[in-house]
Amino acid sequence: PDGDAIAAAEARNGQLTKPPGALGRLEDLAIWMGGWQGTDKPHADAPQVLIFAGNHGVTAQGVSAFPAEVTAQMVLNFQAGGAAINQLSNLFGARMDVHALDLDRPTGDFTQGPAMDEAEFLMAFLAGWDAVDPGADVLVTGEMGIGNTTSAAAIAYSHYRGAAETWVGRGTGVDDAGVQNKTRVVEEAARLHAFPTGLEALRCLGGRELAAMAGAIARARTLRIPVILDGFICTAAAACLAAEHPGALDHCVAGHMSEEPGHAKLLQELGKEPLLRLGMRLGEGSGAALAIGVLKGAAACQSGMATFAEAGVSDG
Template sequence: MLAELPVADEDARVGAAERNGQLTKPPAALGRLEDIAQWYASWRADARPRITAPQIIVFAGNHGVAAQGVSAFPPEVTEQMVLNFQHGGAAINQLARNAGADLDVHPLQLDSPTQDFTQAPAMSEAEVTAALAAGWDAVRIDADLLVVGEMGIGNTTPAAALAAALLGGEAGDWTGRGTGVDDAGLTNKTRVVAEGLALHKGQGDGVETLRRLGGREIAAMAGAIARTRSLRIPVILDGFICCAAAACLAHTAEGALDHCIAGHLSAEGAHGRLLEGLEKPPLLSLGLRLGEASGGALAIPILRAALECHSGMATFAEAGVTDA
Protein backbone atom coordinates (compact mmCIF):
# COMPACT_ATOMS: atom_id res chain seq x y z
CA MET A 1 0.00 0.00 0.00
CA LEU A 2 2.81 2.42 0.87
CA ALA A 3 4.36 2.00 -2.56
CA GLU A 4 1.07 2.95 -4.22
CA LEU A 5 0.19 6.03 -2.17
CA PRO A 6 -0.21 9.40 -3.94
CA VAL A 7 2.58 11.89 -4.41
CA ALA A 8 2.57 15.67 -4.12
CA ASP A 9 0.75 17.72 -6.74
CA GLU A 10 3.36 19.32 -8.98
CA ASP A 11 0.98 21.89 -10.50
CA ALA A 12 0.07 23.17 -7.04
CA ARG A 13 3.74 23.33 -6.06
CA VAL A 14 4.59 25.35 -9.15
CA GLY A 15 1.61 27.63 -8.61
CA ALA A 16 2.59 28.21 -4.98
CA ALA A 17 6.17 28.96 -6.00
CA GLU A 18 5.00 31.47 -8.59
CA ARG A 19 2.75 33.17 -6.06
CA ASN A 20 5.57 33.25 -3.52
CA GLY A 21 7.74 35.06 -6.02
CA GLN A 22 5.12 37.82 -6.43
CA LEU A 23 4.45 38.56 -2.74
CA THR A 24 5.34 41.93 -1.23
CA LYS A 25 8.66 40.98 0.30
CA PRO A 26 12.26 40.52 -0.81
CA PRO A 27 13.07 37.05 -2.18
CA ALA A 28 13.43 34.45 0.59
CA ALA A 29 12.77 37.09 3.26
CA LEU A 30 10.48 34.73 5.18
CA GLY A 31 13.09 32.00 5.13
CA ARG A 32 11.87 28.50 5.82
CA LEU A 33 8.26 29.66 6.10
CA GLU A 34 8.22 30.03 2.32
CA ASP A 35 9.39 26.46 1.78
CA ILE A 36 6.86 25.13 4.28
CA ALA A 37 3.99 26.92 2.56
CA GLN A 38 4.92 25.54 -0.85
CA TRP A 39 5.37 22.03 0.56
CA TYR A 40 1.96 22.17 2.23
CA ALA A 41 0.33 23.55 -0.93
CA SER A 42 1.69 20.66 -2.99
CA TRP A 43 0.08 18.09 -0.71
CA ARG A 44 -3.27 19.86 -0.58
CA ALA A 45 -3.27 20.38 -4.35
CA ASP A 46 -4.03 24.06 -3.74
CA ALA A 47 -1.61 26.85 -4.62
CA ARG A 48 -3.18 29.18 -2.03
CA PRO A 49 -4.21 27.01 0.95
CA ARG A 50 -4.99 27.67 4.59
CA ILE A 51 -5.26 25.37 7.62
CA THR A 52 -8.82 25.25 8.95
CA ALA A 53 -9.26 21.76 10.46
CA PRO A 54 -6.14 20.45 12.22
CA GLN A 55 -6.45 17.18 14.14
CA ILE A 56 -4.31 15.83 16.97
CA ILE A 57 -4.52 12.15 17.90
CA VAL A 58 -2.98 10.60 21.01
CA PHE A 59 -2.74 6.80 21.02
CA ALA A 60 -2.07 4.92 24.25
CA GLY A 61 -0.69 1.42 24.78
CA ASN A 62 1.03 -0.72 27.39
CA HIS A 63 4.22 -2.74 26.97
CA GLY A 64 5.23 -6.12 28.33
CA VAL A 65 8.84 -4.99 28.43
CA ALA A 66 7.89 -2.45 31.13
CA ALA A 67 7.95 -5.34 33.62
CA GLN A 68 11.74 -5.23 33.35
CA GLY A 69 11.86 -1.88 35.14
CA VAL A 70 12.68 0.32 32.15
CA SER A 71 10.56 3.27 33.32
CA ALA A 72 10.46 5.45 36.41
CA PHE A 73 6.65 5.06 36.47
CA PRO A 74 4.44 1.96 36.77
CA PRO A 75 2.27 0.78 33.82
CA GLU A 76 -1.01 1.79 35.49
CA VAL A 77 -0.03 5.43 34.85
CA THR A 78 -0.86 4.92 31.15
CA GLU A 79 -4.56 4.45 31.90
CA GLN A 80 -4.54 7.20 34.50
CA MET A 81 -3.11 9.65 31.98
CA VAL A 82 -5.67 8.62 29.37
CA LEU A 83 -8.37 9.62 31.85
CA ASN A 84 -6.55 12.91 32.37
CA PHE A 85 -6.56 13.52 28.60
CA GLN A 86 -10.25 12.71 28.42
CA HIS A 87 -11.00 15.12 31.27
CA GLY A 88 -8.96 17.93 29.70
CA GLY A 89 -6.25 18.10 32.37
CA ALA A 90 -3.05 17.29 30.47
CA ALA A 91 -0.59 19.54 28.71
CA ILE A 92 -1.76 18.37 25.29
CA ASN A 93 -5.32 19.50 26.05
CA GLN A 94 -4.08 23.04 26.60
CA LEU A 95 -1.75 22.98 23.60
CA ALA A 96 -4.47 21.63 21.31
CA ARG A 97 -6.83 24.40 22.39
CA ASN A 98 -4.10 26.98 21.87
CA ALA A 99 -3.49 25.64 18.34
CA GLY A 100 -7.19 25.51 17.49
CA ALA A 101 -6.99 21.76 16.88
CA ASP A 102 -9.42 18.94 17.62
CA LEU A 103 -7.96 16.36 20.01
CA ASP A 104 -8.87 12.67 19.90
CA VAL A 105 -7.58 10.07 22.38
CA HIS A 106 -7.48 6.36 21.54
CA PRO A 107 -6.48 3.83 24.23
CA LEU A 108 -5.49 0.48 22.69
CA GLN A 109 -6.11 -2.60 24.84
CA LEU A 110 -4.46 -1.14 27.93
CA ASP A 111 -5.40 -4.23 29.93
CA SER A 112 -3.42 -6.43 27.52
CA PRO A 113 0.22 -5.32 27.23
CA THR A 114 2.34 -6.39 24.29
CA GLN A 115 4.77 -9.27 24.75
CA ASP A 116 8.21 -8.61 26.26
CA PHE A 117 10.28 -8.21 23.10
CA THR A 118 13.35 -9.73 24.76
CA GLN A 119 11.45 -13.03 24.85
CA ALA A 120 9.23 -12.97 21.73
CA PRO A 121 7.90 -10.58 19.08
CA ALA A 122 5.97 -7.76 20.76
CA MET A 123 2.89 -8.39 18.63
CA SER A 124 1.42 -11.10 16.45
CA GLU A 125 0.54 -10.29 12.84
CA ALA A 126 -3.10 -9.94 13.85
CA GLU A 127 -2.21 -7.58 16.70
CA VAL A 128 0.03 -5.27 14.68
CA THR A 129 -2.50 -5.22 11.84
CA ALA A 130 -5.26 -4.26 14.28
CA ALA A 131 -3.12 -1.46 15.72
CA LEU A 132 -2.20 -0.15 12.26
CA ALA A 133 -5.88 -0.22 11.32
CA ALA A 134 -6.83 1.62 14.52
CA GLY A 135 -4.49 4.43 13.51
CA TRP A 136 -5.74 4.42 9.92
CA ASP A 137 -9.37 4.66 11.04
CA ALA A 138 -8.71 7.41 13.60
CA VAL A 139 -7.85 10.02 10.95
CA ARG A 140 -10.70 12.38 10.09
CA ILE A 141 -11.10 12.58 6.34
CA ASP A 142 -11.95 16.29 6.56
CA ALA A 143 -8.77 17.16 8.49
CA ASP A 144 -6.21 19.31 6.70
CA LEU A 145 -3.29 18.73 9.10
CA LEU A 146 -2.48 15.91 11.51
CA VAL A 147 -0.28 15.62 14.58
CA VAL A 148 0.07 12.19 16.17
CA GLY A 149 1.34 11.47 19.66
CA GLU A 150 1.42 8.75 22.25
CA MET A 151 1.13 7.74 25.86
CA GLY A 152 2.60 4.47 27.09
CA ILE A 153 4.75 3.79 30.12
CA GLY A 154 8.02 2.27 28.96
CA ASN A 155 7.60 3.20 25.32
CA THR A 156 10.93 4.97 24.88
CA THR A 157 12.41 1.46 25.18
CA PRO A 158 10.71 0.03 22.06
CA ALA A 159 11.33 3.35 20.31
CA ALA A 160 15.07 3.04 21.01
CA ALA A 161 15.03 -0.57 19.83
CA LEU A 162 13.23 0.38 16.61
CA ALA A 163 15.62 3.24 15.89
CA ALA A 164 18.66 1.04 16.45
CA ALA A 165 17.26 -1.79 14.34
CA LEU A 166 16.35 0.51 11.46
CA LEU A 167 19.22 3.02 11.46
CA GLY A 168 22.05 0.95 12.91
CA GLY A 169 24.36 1.42 15.86
CA GLU A 170 24.46 -0.01 19.36
CA ALA A 171 21.70 -0.03 21.96
CA GLY A 172 23.53 2.61 23.99
CA ASP A 173 23.51 5.00 21.03
CA TRP A 174 19.72 5.18 21.09
CA THR A 175 18.68 4.52 24.70
CA GLY A 176 17.93 7.54 26.89
CA ARG A 177 16.49 8.27 30.31
CA GLY A 178 12.88 8.54 29.11
CA THR A 179 10.75 9.47 32.10
CA GLY A 180 13.89 10.06 34.16
CA VAL A 181 15.50 6.77 35.15
CA ASP A 182 18.73 6.97 37.17
CA ASP A 183 22.10 5.62 36.06
CA ALA A 184 21.30 2.07 37.14
CA GLY A 185 17.96 2.30 35.39
CA LEU A 186 19.62 3.52 32.19
CA THR A 187 22.07 0.62 32.30
CA ASN A 188 19.19 -1.81 32.74
CA LYS A 189 17.17 -0.17 29.95
CA THR A 190 20.14 -0.34 27.58
CA ARG A 191 20.55 -4.04 28.38
CA VAL A 192 16.89 -4.66 27.56
CA VAL A 193 17.18 -2.86 24.22
CA ALA A 194 20.33 -4.81 23.37
CA GLU A 195 18.64 -8.13 24.15
CA GLY A 196 15.69 -7.24 21.94
CA LEU A 197 17.97 -6.26 19.08
CA ALA A 198 19.92 -9.50 19.37
CA LEU A 199 16.76 -11.62 19.34
CA HIS A 200 15.15 -9.95 16.32
CA LYS A 201 18.19 -8.97 14.23
CA GLY A 202 17.65 -9.02 10.47
CA GLN A 203 13.99 -10.01 10.61
CA GLY A 204 12.32 -8.14 7.74
CA ASP A 205 11.36 -4.62 6.65
CA GLY A 206 10.24 -1.65 8.72
CA VAL A 207 6.73 -2.95 9.36
CA GLU A 208 8.00 -6.37 10.45
CA THR A 209 10.49 -4.62 12.73
CA LEU A 210 7.57 -2.66 14.14
CA ARG A 211 5.73 -5.90 14.87
CA ARG A 212 8.69 -7.40 16.66
CA LEU A 213 9.99 -4.43 18.65
CA GLY A 214 7.17 -1.86 18.75
CA GLY A 215 3.88 -1.40 20.54
CA ARG A 216 0.25 -0.84 19.74
CA GLU A 217 0.37 2.95 20.10
CA ILE A 218 3.52 3.09 17.97
CA ALA A 219 1.89 0.99 15.26
CA ALA A 220 -1.25 3.13 15.44
CA MET A 221 0.82 6.27 14.83
CA ALA A 222 2.34 4.58 11.78
CA GLY A 223 -1.12 3.63 10.54
CA ALA A 224 -2.37 7.19 10.95
CA ILE A 225 0.63 8.61 9.11
CA ALA A 226 0.01 6.20 6.23
CA ARG A 227 -3.69 7.11 6.13
CA THR A 228 -2.97 10.82 5.89
CA ARG A 229 -0.73 10.14 2.92
CA SER A 230 -3.63 8.44 1.14
CA LEU A 231 -5.76 11.54 1.83
CA ARG A 232 -3.01 14.09 1.01
CA ILE A 233 -3.11 15.43 4.57
CA PRO A 234 0.25 16.81 5.75
CA VAL A 235 1.63 15.57 9.07
CA ILE A 236 3.65 17.22 11.82
CA LEU A 237 5.81 14.59 13.52
CA ASP A 238 6.16 14.82 17.28
CA GLY A 239 9.09 13.51 19.32
CA PHE A 240 11.35 10.47 19.53
CA ILE A 241 8.63 7.83 19.78
CA CYS A 242 6.52 9.28 16.98
CA CYS A 243 9.58 9.52 14.75
CA ALA A 244 10.45 5.89 15.52
CA ALA A 245 6.98 4.95 14.29
CA ALA A 246 7.50 7.05 11.16
CA ALA A 247 10.89 5.43 10.56
CA CYS A 248 9.17 2.06 10.21
CA LEU A 249 7.29 3.45 7.20
CA ALA A 250 10.37 5.15 5.77
CA HIS A 251 12.29 1.85 5.86
CA THR A 252 9.46 0.01 4.15
CA ALA A 253 8.85 2.30 1.16
CA GLU A 254 11.03 5.10 -0.20
CA GLY A 255 9.41 8.52 0.15
CA ALA A 256 6.75 7.31 2.60
CA LEU A 257 7.31 10.40 4.77
CA ASP A 258 7.39 13.05 2.05
CA HIS A 259 4.13 14.48 3.43
CA CYS A 260 5.63 14.84 6.92
CA ILE A 261 7.54 17.61 8.65
CA ALA A 262 9.28 17.44 12.04
CA GLY A 263 7.64 19.62 14.64
CA HIS A 264 10.46 19.81 17.14
CA LEU A 265 13.71 18.45 18.50
CA SER A 266 13.04 16.86 21.88
CA ALA A 267 15.37 16.51 24.85
CA GLU A 268 15.44 12.71 24.43
CA GLY A 269 19.10 12.32 23.51
CA ALA A 270 18.79 10.26 20.33
CA HIS A 271 15.95 12.24 18.77
CA GLY A 272 18.31 14.52 16.86
CA ARG A 273 20.10 11.55 15.37
CA LEU A 274 16.79 9.99 14.39
CA LEU A 275 15.66 13.22 12.69
CA GLU A 276 18.94 13.31 10.78
CA GLY A 277 18.33 9.74 9.65
CA LEU A 278 14.87 10.70 8.44
CA GLU A 279 16.23 13.92 6.87
CA LYS A 280 13.65 15.98 8.76
CA PRO A 281 15.01 19.23 10.26
CA PRO A 282 12.85 20.31 13.22
CA LEU A 283 10.84 23.52 13.35
CA LEU A 284 11.32 24.06 17.09
CA SER A 285 13.83 23.17 19.81
CA LEU A 286 12.42 23.89 23.25
CA GLY A 287 13.84 21.10 25.41
CA LEU A 288 10.57 19.18 25.56
CA ARG A 289 10.46 15.48 26.48
CA LEU A 290 6.80 15.00 27.33
CA GLY A 291 5.38 13.13 24.34
CA GLU A 292 1.58 13.38 24.06
CA ALA A 293 2.00 15.15 20.67
CA SER A 294 3.02 18.25 22.64
CA GLY A 295 5.89 19.40 20.40
CA GLY A 296 3.89 18.77 17.25
CA ALA A 297 0.97 20.75 18.65
CA LEU A 298 3.26 23.68 19.37
CA ALA A 299 4.36 23.66 15.73
CA ILE A 300 0.82 23.99 14.32
CA PRO A 301 0.83 27.81 14.69
CA ILE A 302 4.13 27.91 12.78
CA LEU A 303 2.51 26.18 9.82
CA ARG A 304 -0.54 28.41 10.14
CA ALA A 305 1.70 31.49 10.08
CA ALA A 306 3.51 30.24 6.97
CA LEU A 307 0.23 29.74 5.13
CA GLU A 308 -1.36 32.97 6.34
CA CYS A 309 1.59 34.86 4.91
CA HIS A 310 1.61 32.84 1.70
CA SER A 311 -2.12 32.97 1.05
CA GLY A 312 -3.00 36.26 2.67
CA MET A 313 -0.24 38.65 1.63
CA ALA A 314 -0.79 40.93 -1.34
CA THR A 315 1.27 40.58 -4.48
CA PHE A 316 3.31 43.53 -5.75
CA ALA A 317 0.66 44.15 -8.41
CA GLU A 318 -2.25 44.00 -5.95
CA ALA A 319 -0.54 46.36 -3.50
CA GLY A 320 0.71 48.80 -6.13
CA VAL A 321 4.28 48.31 -4.92
CA THR A 322 7.16 48.41 -7.37
CA ASP A 323 9.07 45.14 -7.27
CA ALA A 324 12.77 44.54 -7.91
Protein backbone atom coordinates in the same frame (compact mmCIF):
# COMPACT_ATOMS: atom_id res chain seq x y z
CA PRO B 1 1.98 15.81 -4.19
CA ASP B 2 0.44 17.93 -6.94
CA GLY B 3 3.11 19.39 -9.25
CA ASP B 4 0.78 22.03 -10.66
CA ALA B 5 -0.13 23.21 -7.18
CA ILE B 6 3.56 23.41 -6.23
CA ALA B 7 4.30 25.50 -9.32
CA ALA B 8 1.32 27.76 -8.62
CA ALA B 9 2.33 28.17 -4.97
CA GLU B 10 5.91 29.02 -5.97
CA ALA B 11 4.65 31.58 -8.48
CA ARG B 12 2.37 33.19 -5.92
CA ASN B 13 5.15 33.24 -3.31
CA GLY B 14 7.36 35.15 -5.74
CA GLN B 15 4.79 37.95 -6.07
CA LEU B 16 4.12 38.57 -2.38
CA THR B 17 5.15 41.88 -0.76
CA LYS B 18 8.50 40.83 0.74
CA PRO B 19 12.05 40.43 -0.55
CA PRO B 20 12.56 37.00 -2.18
CA GLY B 21 13.14 34.33 0.46
CA ALA B 22 12.68 36.75 3.38
CA LEU B 23 10.19 34.46 5.13
CA GLY B 24 12.81 31.70 5.14
CA ARG B 25 11.50 28.27 6.00
CA LEU B 26 7.90 29.51 6.15
CA GLU B 27 8.01 29.80 2.35
CA ASP B 28 9.20 26.21 1.86
CA LEU B 29 6.58 24.97 4.30
CA ALA B 30 3.79 26.84 2.54
CA ILE B 31 4.76 25.48 -0.87
CA TRP B 32 5.10 21.95 0.52
CA MET B 33 1.67 22.18 2.17
CA GLY B 34 0.21 23.57 -1.05
CA GLY B 35 1.60 20.60 -2.94
CA TRP B 36 -0.10 18.06 -0.69
CA GLN B 37 -3.32 20.04 -0.34
CA GLY B 38 -3.46 20.76 -4.09
CA THR B 39 -3.64 24.55 -3.84
CA ASP B 40 -1.48 27.68 -4.07
CA LYS B 41 -3.19 28.92 -0.90
CA PRO B 42 -2.52 26.29 1.74
CA HIS B 43 -4.38 26.24 5.06
CA ALA B 44 -4.07 24.83 8.55
CA ASP B 45 -7.57 25.62 9.71
CA ALA B 46 -8.71 22.13 10.66
CA PRO B 47 -5.82 20.39 12.37
CA GLN B 48 -6.39 16.99 13.98
CA VAL B 49 -4.38 15.72 16.93
CA LEU B 50 -4.54 11.95 17.37
CA ILE B 51 -3.31 10.44 20.63
CA PHE B 52 -2.82 6.69 20.91
CA ALA B 53 -2.12 4.99 24.23
CA GLY B 54 -0.70 1.52 24.76
CA ASN B 55 0.81 -0.60 27.50
CA HIS B 56 4.09 -2.44 27.20
CA GLY B 57 5.09 -5.85 28.53
CA VAL B 58 8.69 -4.69 28.54
CA THR B 59 7.93 -2.62 31.67
CA ALA B 60 8.52 -5.93 33.48
CA GLN B 61 12.20 -5.22 32.81
CA GLY B 62 12.05 -2.09 35.00
CA VAL B 63 12.65 0.36 32.16
CA SER B 64 10.46 3.29 33.36
CA ALA B 65 10.51 5.74 36.27
CA PHE B 66 6.69 5.69 36.34
CA PRO B 67 4.39 2.69 37.02
CA ALA B 68 2.43 1.25 34.06
CA GLU B 69 -0.88 2.39 35.65
CA VAL B 70 0.06 5.93 34.63
CA THR B 71 -0.85 5.16 31.00
CA ALA B 72 -4.52 4.64 31.89
CA GLN B 73 -4.46 7.54 34.37
CA MET B 74 -3.14 9.86 31.68
CA VAL B 75 -5.84 8.70 29.24
CA LEU B 76 -8.41 9.86 31.80
CA ASN B 77 -6.48 13.13 32.08
CA PHE B 78 -6.62 13.54 28.28
CA GLN B 79 -10.35 12.85 28.34
CA ALA B 80 -10.85 15.36 31.16
CA GLY B 81 -8.87 18.03 29.34
CA GLY B 82 -6.06 18.32 31.89
CA ALA B 83 -2.92 17.33 29.94
CA ALA B 84 -0.45 19.53 28.08
CA ILE B 85 -1.73 18.27 24.73
CA ASN B 86 -5.27 19.39 25.58
CA GLN B 87 -4.07 22.96 26.15
CA LEU B 88 -2.03 23.01 22.92
CA SER B 89 -4.83 21.46 20.86
CA ASN B 90 -7.32 24.02 22.17
CA LEU B 91 -4.87 26.85 21.53
CA PHE B 92 -4.61 26.00 17.84
CA GLY B 93 -8.23 24.96 17.34
CA ALA B 94 -7.34 21.33 16.74
CA ARG B 95 -9.77 18.46 16.99
CA MET B 96 -8.21 16.02 19.46
CA ASP B 97 -9.07 12.31 19.61
CA VAL B 98 -7.72 9.86 22.17
CA HIS B 99 -7.59 6.16 21.41
CA ALA B 100 -6.72 3.81 24.27
CA LEU B 101 -5.56 0.56 22.66
CA ASP B 102 -6.24 -2.52 24.79
CA LEU B 103 -4.61 -1.02 27.89
CA ASP B 104 -5.58 -4.01 30.00
CA ARG B 105 -3.74 -6.31 27.61
CA PRO B 106 -0.12 -5.05 27.39
CA THR B 107 2.06 -6.11 24.47
CA GLY B 108 4.42 -9.04 25.06
CA ASP B 109 7.77 -8.37 26.72
CA PHE B 110 9.92 -8.12 23.58
CA THR B 111 13.01 -9.37 25.38
CA GLN B 112 11.15 -12.72 25.48
CA GLY B 113 9.23 -12.77 22.18
CA PRO B 114 7.50 -10.48 19.67
CA ALA B 115 5.54 -7.56 21.16
CA MET B 116 2.53 -8.42 18.97
CA ASP B 117 1.41 -11.30 16.79
CA GLU B 118 0.37 -10.41 13.25
CA ALA B 119 -3.33 -10.03 14.03
CA GLU B 120 -2.61 -7.80 17.02
CA PHE B 121 -0.24 -5.67 14.97
CA LEU B 122 -2.74 -5.29 12.16
CA MET B 123 -5.53 -4.31 14.55
CA ALA B 124 -3.34 -1.57 16.05
CA PHE B 125 -2.17 -0.32 12.65
CA LEU B 126 -5.77 -0.16 11.42
CA ALA B 127 -6.89 1.63 14.57
CA GLY B 128 -4.57 4.41 13.48
CA TRP B 129 -5.57 4.20 9.81
CA ASP B 130 -9.26 4.53 10.67
CA ALA B 131 -8.75 7.35 13.17
CA VAL B 132 -7.73 9.97 10.62
CA ASP B 133 -10.43 12.54 9.86
CA PRO B 134 -10.57 12.93 6.04
CA GLY B 135 -11.61 16.55 6.64
CA ALA B 136 -8.45 17.43 8.54
CA ASP B 137 -5.93 19.67 6.76
CA VAL B 138 -2.98 18.95 9.08
CA LEU B 139 -2.38 15.88 11.24
CA VAL B 140 -0.42 15.44 14.46
CA THR B 141 0.08 11.94 15.88
CA GLY B 142 1.05 11.60 19.51
CA GLU B 143 1.32 8.86 22.09
CA MET B 144 1.21 7.86 25.71
CA GLY B 145 2.64 4.57 26.91
CA ILE B 146 4.81 3.94 29.95
CA GLY B 147 7.86 2.07 28.62
CA ASN B 148 7.65 3.30 25.05
CA THR B 149 10.98 5.14 24.81
CA THR B 150 12.53 1.66 25.22
CA SER B 151 10.42 0.39 22.34
CA ALA B 152 11.43 3.36 20.18
CA ALA B 153 15.11 2.89 21.03
CA ALA B 154 14.94 -0.80 20.12
CA ILE B 155 13.30 0.06 16.76
CA ALA B 156 15.89 2.74 15.99
CA TYR B 157 18.80 0.50 16.99
CA SER B 158 17.41 -2.37 14.94
CA HIS B 159 17.20 -0.16 11.83
CA TYR B 160 20.35 1.92 12.11
CA ARG B 161 22.61 -0.01 14.54
CA GLY B 162 25.60 1.90 15.93
CA ALA B 163 26.12 1.62 19.69
CA ALA B 164 22.84 0.73 21.42
CA GLU B 165 23.42 3.29 24.17
CA THR B 166 23.35 6.15 21.66
CA TRP B 167 19.63 5.41 21.13
CA VAL B 168 18.77 5.22 24.82
CA GLY B 169 17.74 8.19 26.96
CA ARG B 170 16.14 8.91 30.30
CA GLY B 171 12.52 8.74 29.10
CA THR B 172 10.30 10.06 31.88
CA GLY B 173 13.34 10.24 34.15
CA VAL B 174 15.32 7.05 34.91
CA ASP B 175 18.78 7.39 36.53
CA ASP B 176 22.15 6.21 35.17
CA ALA B 177 21.52 2.62 36.26
CA GLY B 178 18.13 2.84 34.54
CA VAL B 179 19.77 3.96 31.30
CA GLN B 180 22.19 1.02 31.50
CA ASN B 181 19.29 -1.34 32.06
CA LYS B 182 17.37 0.12 29.08
CA THR B 183 20.50 -0.32 26.94
CA ARG B 184 20.73 -3.99 27.93
CA VAL B 185 17.04 -4.47 27.08
CA VAL B 186 17.42 -2.77 23.67
CA GLU B 187 20.45 -4.88 22.75
CA GLU B 188 18.85 -8.15 23.86
CA ALA B 189 15.62 -7.39 22.04
CA ALA B 190 17.20 -6.46 18.71
CA ARG B 191 19.40 -9.56 18.83
CA LEU B 192 16.50 -11.86 19.81
CA HIS B 193 14.46 -10.74 16.79
CA ALA B 194 17.48 -10.70 14.41
CA PHE B 195 17.40 -6.92 13.85
CA PRO B 196 14.03 -6.57 12.11
CA THR B 197 13.22 -3.47 10.03
CA GLY B 198 10.07 -1.83 8.65
CA LEU B 199 6.68 -3.12 9.73
CA GLU B 200 8.27 -6.27 11.17
CA ALA B 201 10.28 -4.08 13.57
CA LEU B 202 7.08 -2.32 14.54
CA ARG B 203 5.42 -5.70 15.25
CA CYS B 204 8.32 -7.27 17.16
CA LEU B 205 9.62 -4.24 19.07
CA GLY B 206 6.79 -1.72 18.90
CA GLY B 207 3.75 -1.03 20.94
CA ARG B 208 0.16 -0.70 19.84
CA GLU B 209 0.42 3.09 19.99
CA LEU B 210 3.47 3.06 17.71
CA ALA B 211 1.72 0.79 15.20
CA ALA B 212 -1.34 3.05 15.29
CA MET B 213 0.75 6.19 14.68
CA ALA B 214 2.32 4.48 11.65
CA GLY B 215 -1.15 3.55 10.40
CA ALA B 216 -2.38 7.11 10.78
CA ILE B 217 0.66 8.56 9.04
CA ALA B 218 0.23 6.12 6.13
CA ARG B 219 -3.48 6.95 5.90
CA ALA B 220 -2.74 10.70 5.88
CA ARG B 221 -0.60 10.18 2.82
CA THR B 222 -3.44 8.57 0.90
CA LEU B 223 -5.63 11.53 1.93
CA ARG B 224 -2.85 14.05 1.08
CA ILE B 225 -2.89 15.48 4.59
CA PRO B 226 0.44 17.00 5.70
CA VAL B 227 1.66 15.44 8.96
CA ILE B 228 3.74 17.00 11.74
CA LEU B 229 5.90 14.33 13.37
CA ASP B 230 6.31 14.56 17.14
CA GLY B 231 9.28 13.32 19.15
CA PHE B 232 11.40 10.20 19.43
CA ILE B 233 8.60 7.64 19.70
CA CYS B 234 6.47 9.05 16.89
CA THR B 235 9.53 9.37 14.68
CA ALA B 236 10.61 5.78 15.41
CA ALA B 237 7.17 4.59 14.31
CA ALA B 238 7.41 6.74 11.17
CA ALA B 239 10.91 5.38 10.42
CA CYS B 240 9.37 1.93 10.00
CA LEU B 241 7.29 3.29 7.11
CA ALA B 242 10.36 4.91 5.55
CA ALA B 243 12.18 1.57 5.76
CA GLU B 244 9.38 -0.05 3.74
CA HIS B 245 9.21 2.66 1.08
CA PRO B 246 11.61 5.57 0.50
CA GLY B 247 9.62 8.76 0.32
CA ALA B 248 6.88 7.37 2.55
CA LEU B 249 7.41 10.38 4.82
CA ASP B 250 7.47 13.07 2.12
CA HIS B 251 4.18 14.38 3.48
CA CYS B 252 5.72 14.71 6.97
CA VAL B 253 7.66 17.53 8.61
CA ALA B 254 9.49 17.18 11.93
CA GLY B 255 7.75 19.41 14.45
CA HIS B 256 10.20 19.52 17.36
CA MET B 257 13.60 18.11 18.26
CA SER B 258 13.19 16.21 21.50
CA GLU B 259 15.66 16.23 24.38
CA GLU B 260 15.54 12.42 24.18
CA PRO B 261 19.00 11.94 22.67
CA GLY B 262 18.10 9.34 20.05
CA HIS B 263 15.71 11.74 18.33
CA ALA B 264 18.41 13.92 16.76
CA LYS B 265 20.06 10.82 15.27
CA LEU B 266 16.74 9.49 14.02
CA LEU B 267 15.83 12.79 12.31
CA GLN B 268 19.27 12.86 10.71
CA GLU B 269 18.75 9.34 9.33
CA LEU B 270 15.41 10.46 7.90
CA GLY B 271 16.76 13.77 6.56
CA LYS B 272 14.26 15.82 8.54
CA GLU B 273 15.16 19.22 10.02
CA PRO B 274 12.92 20.01 13.01
CA LEU B 275 10.87 23.21 13.07
CA LEU B 276 11.32 23.78 16.80
CA ARG B 277 14.01 23.04 19.39
CA LEU B 278 12.62 23.93 22.77
CA GLY B 279 13.98 21.14 24.94
CA MET B 280 10.63 19.34 25.29
CA ARG B 281 10.50 15.59 26.00
CA LEU B 282 6.90 14.93 26.99
CA GLY B 283 5.40 13.00 24.09
CA GLU B 284 1.58 13.23 23.77
CA GLY B 285 2.16 14.93 20.42
CA SER B 286 3.00 18.11 22.33
CA GLY B 287 6.07 19.17 20.33
CA ALA B 288 4.25 18.65 17.04
CA ALA B 289 1.15 20.42 18.34
CA LEU B 290 3.23 23.50 19.21
CA ALA B 291 4.52 23.45 15.63
CA ILE B 292 0.94 23.75 14.33
CA GLY B 293 1.41 27.46 15.04
CA VAL B 294 4.37 27.56 12.64
CA LEU B 295 2.37 25.84 9.88
CA LYS B 296 -0.53 28.20 10.50
CA GLY B 297 1.87 31.12 10.17
CA ALA B 298 3.32 29.78 6.93
CA ALA B 299 -0.13 29.20 5.46
CA ALA B 300 -1.43 32.59 6.62
CA CYS B 301 1.43 34.49 4.97
CA GLN B 302 1.30 32.54 1.71
CA SER B 303 -2.47 32.73 1.43
CA GLY B 304 -3.24 36.13 2.93
CA MET B 305 -0.45 38.50 1.86
CA ALA B 306 -0.92 41.03 -0.92
CA THR B 307 1.13 40.82 -4.10
CA PHE B 308 3.37 43.72 -5.18
CA ALA B 309 0.81 44.60 -7.84
CA GLU B 310 -2.16 44.49 -5.46
CA ALA B 311 -0.38 46.66 -2.88
CA GLY B 312 1.30 49.09 -5.27
CA VAL B 313 4.73 48.37 -3.77
CA SER B 314 7.91 48.65 -5.88
CA ASP B 315 9.54 45.23 -6.11
CA GLY B 316 13.18 46.30 -6.05
